[in-house]
Amino acid sequence: MAKIGVQSNLSDVQQELQSKGYEVVQIENEQDGQDCECCIVSGRNADVAGISVPGQMSIIHAEGLSAEEIGQRVDEIVTQH
Template sequence: MPKIGVEQSLTDVQQELQAKGYDIVQLKNEQDSQGCDCCVITGQDQNVMGIQNAATQGSIINAHGMSAQDVCQQVEQKLNLQQ
């Protein structure tokens, strides 16, 4: 099953993805995202200083303004495109 990194504050998204059987990793720092097929972020601290360092090779989903169901759909779409 794909490994999904989710920021700590997105508990509803974590629960929704776990219910669908995904392996969830809480993102506390950049190292946590390594090995993840996809990462879900809040978007609140996205590129604050104008520096963009890719910490993961997987897709990044900005969950800002989205419901947990919307995020799950985005994750499934991204994972299907990668395969």
Template sequence: MAKIGVEGSLTDVRDELQAKGYDVVDMRSEDDAKGCDCCVISGQDQNMLGMQGTSIQGSVINASGRTAEEVCQQVDHTMQNMQ
């Protein structure tokens, strides 16, 4: 299953993704995002974890203004398009 990095404050999103069977990683630092297929950020900080110069291999999904279910649907869609 895909490895998804989730910003620590998004516990509802993390729980929903885990229930769907995703391998979820708490993102507390730049290193935590490495190797993730997709990362979910809160959008509260444009430069989350000081990653302005960093490029991850996967997609970044901004959870701002979305429900946990909407974010999970976006993750599902993103993962399907990667296959």
């Protein structure tokens, strides 16, 4: 299953993705997100948290979304790749 990077303060999202069978890694710096299919960050600007991701990688901004909605978006991204 795909590897998904999740900012460490989003534990509900981590649990949702693990229940769907994804390999979840906590991201706290730019090296943590390497080799991930996509990354989920808590705010609109990932750089504020000290996280930058490669230009090709999909980023999901968790602000205003439920864990289930984020899980659906991850499913869409993974099936497109």
